[in-house]
Amino acid sequence: MTETFDLSLERVLDAPRDLVWKAWTDAEHIKRWWAPRPYQTPEVEVELRPGGKFFTRMTGPDGFDYSGTACVLEVVPGERIIWSTTMKGGYRPNAFAGDGCDGFPFTAIHTFADAGDGKTRYTATVMHASAKDRDAHAAMGFDSGWATCAEQMAEVARSLGAEA
Amino acid sequence: MLNDSARLDRAFQALSDPVRRGMLARLARGPASVSELAAPLPMSLPAVLQHLKALEASGLVASEKSGRVRTVRLEPKALSATETWLAQQRTAWEARVDRFEDYLATIQQEEDQ
Numbered sequence: 001m002t003e004t005f006d007l008s009l010e011r012v013l014d015a016p017r018d019l020v021w022k023a024w025t026d027a028e029h030i031k032r033w034w035a036p037r038p039y040q041t042p043e044v045e046v047e048l049r050p051g052g053k054f055f056t057r058m059t060g061p062d063g064f065d066y067s068g069t070a071c072v073l074e075v076v077p078g079e080r081i082i083w084s085t086t087m088k089g090g091y092r093p094n095a096f097a098g099d100g101c102d103g104f105p106f107t108a109i110h111t112f113a114d115a116g117d118g119k120t121r122y123t124a125t126v127m128h129a130s131a132k133d134r135d136a137h138a139a140m141g142f143d144s145g146w147a148t149c150a151e152q153m154a155e156v157a158r159s160l161g162a163e164a
Numbered sequence: 165m166l167n168d169s170a171r172l173d174r175a176f177q178a179l180s181d182p183v184r185r186g187m188l189a190r191l192a193r194g195p196a197s198v199s200e201l202a203a204p205l206p207m208s209l210p211a212v213l214q215h216l217k218a219l220e221a222s223g224l225v226a227s228e229k230s231g232r233v234r235t236v237r238l239e240p241k242a243l244s245a246t247e248t249w250l251a252q253q254r255t256a257w258e259a260r261v262d263r264f265e266d267y268l269a270t271i272q273q274e275e276d277q
Contacts, residue, residue, distance in 0.1 A: 007176075007254050011261050015268040023268055033267035036259060126257060128250075 053089030178222035195237035
């Protein structure tokens with residue numbers, strides 16, 4: 001029996017690796033794809049160095065306004081970036097007040113590799129905290145915050161799920 | 165607690181495709197016939213049926229045939245609370261990478277012009 005709270009994604013993207021890297025790590029690019037419509041991402045700050053910040057602010061209907069700061073842990077230009085929401089810039093711990101606006105702890109490892117024909121293999125490994133931490137966030141109404149950005153898919157997932 | 169990781173793998177596999185996520189989004193509003201599900205999709209009926217087969221295999225949806233109409237519905241409680249939460253994160257990331265992929269296509273077109 002395996003108990004895991006990690007998610008792994010892999011996608012071959014039809015674009016050369018240098019462009020994929022730039023679009024994934026440059027603030028002006030990120031603003032254009034980070035949030036699902038009708039949400040927007042008016043502010044993004046990325047400091048591409050260990051200890052640098054990865055800041056995003058998303059806004060949307062009904063006054064939705066969510067800002068999150070993660071800490072960049074590792075950067076191998078064109079190949080790999082790791083950031084974690086457990087910390088903000090300068091390795092300072094995030095507090096996670098649990099009011100639904102603070103996000104939740106996870107670490108994301110993104111890798112980029114040539115896949116031939118000008119394509120790029122992208123992988124993401126997203127590691128979440130333990131079930132206990134996560135359930136605490138859920139119980140505190142976390143679903144109304146960050147997960148709102150998953151739009152109707154969050155609703156779908158909930159429809160598929162057990163009753164809380 | 166994830167007591168059946170193979171089952172969850174199948175669920176994630178089903179959620180990894182934008183067409184199937186679209187079908188699930190439609191089914192979240194209520195059961196639908198196969199033709200209702202197929203109507204908005206720019207693909208052949210056999211292709212739609214393939215996606216439905218994958219969704220049924222994942223345990224996320226079930227279908228029932230009455231006369232000539234096959235009705236598809238979401239399978240309630242297909243996932244535990246933890247799995248639901250993970251599925252939400254999964255779909256959020258998949259959707260984000262979908263947008264990233266679309267964006268890459270857009271900027272490459274802009275460069276070509």
